[in-house]
Amino acid sequence: MIQQRILAEGRNLGRGILKVDTFINHQVDARLMMAAGEELARRFAGRGATRVLTAEISGIAPALATALALGVPVVYARKVKPVTMPAESFRETAPSHTKGHLVELFVSPETIAANDRILVVDDFLASGQTIAGLVRIVERAGATLVGIGAVIEKSFEGGREALAGYGVPIEALVAIRSMDNGRIEFAE
Amino acid sequence: MIQQRILAEGRNLGRGILKVDTFINHQVDARLMMAAGEELARRFAGRGATRVLTAEISGIAPALATALALGVPVVYARKVKPVTMPAESFRETAPSHTKGHLVELFVSPETIAANDRILVVDDFLASGQTIAGLVRIVERAGATLVGIGAVIEKSFEGGREALAGYGVPIEALVAIRSMDNGRIEFAE
Numbered sequence: 001m002i003q004q005r006i007l008a009e010g011r012n013l014g015r016g017i018l019k020v021d022t023f024i025n026h027q028v029d030a031r032l033m034m035a036a037g038e039e040l041a042r043r044f045a046g047r048g049a050t051r052v053l054t055a056e057i058s059g060i061a062p063a064l065a066t067a068l069a070l071g072v073p074v075v076y077a078r079k080v081k082p083v084t085m086p087a088e089s090f091r092e093t094a095p096s097h098t099k100g101h102l103v104e105l106f107v108s109p110e111t112i113a114a115n116d117r118i119l120v121v122d123d124f125l126a127s128g129q130t131i132a133g134l135v136r137i138v139e140r141a142g143a144t145l146v147g148i149g150a151v152i153e154k155s156f157e158g159g160r161e162a163l164a165g166y167g168v169p170i171e172a173l174v175a176i177r178s179m180d181n182g183r184i185e186f187a188e
Numbered sequence: 189m190i191q192q193r194i195l196a197e198g199r200n201l202g203r204g205i206l207k208v209d210t211f212i213n214h215q216v217d218a219r220l221m222m223a224a225g226e227e228l229a230r231r232f233a234g235r236g237a238t239r240v241l242t243a244e245i246s247g248i249a250p251a252l253a254t255a256l257a258l259g260v261p262v263v264y265a266r267k268v269k270p271v272t273m274p275a276e277s278f279r280e281t282a283p284s285h286t287k288g289h290l291v292e293l294f295v296s297p298e299t300i301a302a303n304d305r306i307l308v309v310d311d312f313l314a315s316g317q318t319i320a321g322l323v324r325i326v327e328r329a330g331a332t333l334v335g336i337g338a339v340i341e342k343s344f345e346g347g348r349e350a351l352a353g354y355g356v357p358i359e360a361l362v363a364i365r366s367m368d369n370g371r372i373e374f375a376e
Contacts, residue, residue: 013271013272017271017272019272021270021272021273021296021298021299022298022299023261026263026264026266026270026272026273026295026296026299027261027262027263027296027298027299028252028255028261028262028263028264029261030252030255030256030259030260030261030262031256031259033252033256034256056244056245057244057245057248057264057266060245060248060249060252061248061252064216064218064221064248064249064252064253065252067216067218068218068219068221068222071218071219072218073211073215073216073217073218074215074216074218075214075215075216076214076216076245078214078245082209082214083201083205084201084205084207084209084214085209085214108209108214108215110209110210110215111209111210111214111215
């Protein structure tokens, strides 16, 4: 499903950047995204998640779809602290590969409690550094991480290995093992 | 539904800023948002929308829910032009009340065609200036605007009047007529 759309519409822009902005981010195929959310929800069904956590902007759609399928709220970390957020908020930083600088992640303590069981969902699992920033926020809230899900994994960027130490299931709906020489090669 | 949640969890922060970040933005009640999207879809059911257009960030959740209910894609205007977007993109600016400066809105011409019928959806209808920026993008794409929807209208900010000239139905699920003196007063 996702793989077919990547083959049909995805473009390898070089430097590991996959253009999927006609169906995943910028323009979102709502039905495809809901199907992706339902599949992620199915894979984590036994984990007892009470909240889905993601990072704005492109994580919102897959995380909302997953949360809807699980019947739980979704929280998206803000990258600029809004005026509505309490002064004492969780703040982490993560390097962004596509943006080339550090991004900040802010989450209000009003939205994650120590008894929460958090499923982290993002559109891409690449280096895993944004997701690791979200996991550090889960830890600082005293909540329990129960899983990490992504729509598309770029397995050649090592994120799965970087996140393995957290000891939770990591699921991606499709994995790309190489984007060398302008190609897009999927894992088996 | 929305009104009850605003009464229970919304907070008037002054200067017309309504804090709804435990159920509309930042944290999103996925089921409430899907119900809001279904209601907006019902109100615009006869308008033949082929796409929903919104602006990142907080517009994404209600627009995705509406698009899912209508069975059409959703496009969110980016506020920072991503590396994946073509050089020749639609660009508009709009003043942001809560941010106090101009925001830019970028939409790829790959996502809106001249034969599209566009429903614009956002979380808030306040001054209407962000929505007007989106409508100008619809016009520049040569597409047809078929309606404007919002979850929450702040009717005291005049957005409905500012947008009336576009001659399309404008729908909000709940309207607040005053936030004076720390109160939140709903329209009838």
